[in-house]
Amino acid sequence: MRFSITSWNINSVRLxxxxxxxxxxxxxPDVLCLQETKCPVDKFPEKAIRAAGYEHIAFAGMKGYNGVAIISRFPVADIAVTGFCEKEDARHISLRLGPQAGEAAGLAIHNFYVPAGGDVADPAVNPKFAHKLQFLEEMRGWADRAAVSRAPSVTVGDLNIAPLEHDVWSHKQLLDVVSHTPLETSTLERLREEAGLVDSMRDLRPEPEKIYSWWSYRSPDWSKADKGRRLDHIWLSPDLAPVCRSVEVLREARGWERPSDHAPVTAMLEL
Structure with missing residues (x-):
């Protein structure tokens, strides 16, 4: 069975x-995970998604900010929304695929939207950056409770960190820029390694290949400048890593009319 899962920061699902x-x-895709839906629960566009052939939708949202959703071809179970940092700000949702999913039955899916962290990489003066670091620290506890490495699981999301040198257009120029500071990158990598999860993109496409999934709106010609960052990730439990056949960024979606500043990232597994 070929199974595909996509992570995409949509930057307003209604828009x-x-x-x-x-x-x-x-x-x-068999499953589409969205972040930054910016949509309260009662306004989520379920009708349009169901009309596209996807009947199974789990989502958590709030007006104007954050929000996560999982859209599936298959029935789902055990839907859970987890709060972090004593906030109920719709940054994590999880579920399991039902028995109708065939070889993918029972697969646990976790969808995250990690705080961006503001503009100043100093938690002492920037509460947004302090929130981001606290969120990452609490993710370590989540990984242990969820036992994500000991059962088939996929953890995806806009993690708002480009962890490796070739995940950004200029390692040297971005070392002091939030999303690529050594404090963030080392924290994220330690979290992933302690959780026992595999960075599927880099497992198949190691450095020094440059890979980006986000390009700023501030660039007048984002494609030509190509000053991107790999902020969107798909992590696999160790049992799934060997059956991952590809992980691709749909760069062309960044050029669609009124685009998100993120492009979809899709992993294909052969179960």
Missing amino acids: RIDQVTRFLSEQS
């Missing part, structure tokens, strides 16, 4: 629902 349905139609 970009046409892009979501286009992606579902053209790419047909």
Whole structure:
């Protein structure tokens, strides 16, 4: 069985629902995980998604900020929304695929939207950066409780950190920029390693290949400048890493009309 899962920071699901349905139609992932949906629960565009052939939707949201969703071809179970940092700000949702998913039945999926952290990489003067570091620290406890490495699991999301040298357009120029500071990158890598999870993109496409999934809106010609960062990740439990056949960024989606500043990242597993 070939199983595909996509992670995409959509930057407002209501504003970009046409892009979501286009992606579902053209790419047909088995599961699509969205972040930054910026949508309260009662306004989530379920009807349009179901019309695209995806009947099973789990989501957590709030007005104007954050928000995560998991859209599935298959029935799902054990949906859970977890709060971090004593906040109920819709940054994590998880579930398991039901028995109808065939070889993927029972697969646990965790979808995260890690805080961006603001502009100043100093927790003493920037509460947003302090929040980000606290969130990452609490993710270490989550990984232990969820036992993500001891059962088939996929952890995805906009983690708002480009951890490796070739995950950014210029390692030297971005060392002091939030999302690529040594404190963030070392914290994220330690978290992933302690959780026993595999960075699927870099497992298949190791450095020095440059890989980006985000390009700033501030660039007048984002594609030509190509000053990107790899902020979006798909981590696999060790039993799934050997059956991952590809992990690709749909760069062209960054060029669609009124795009998100993130592009979809899709992993293909052969179960």
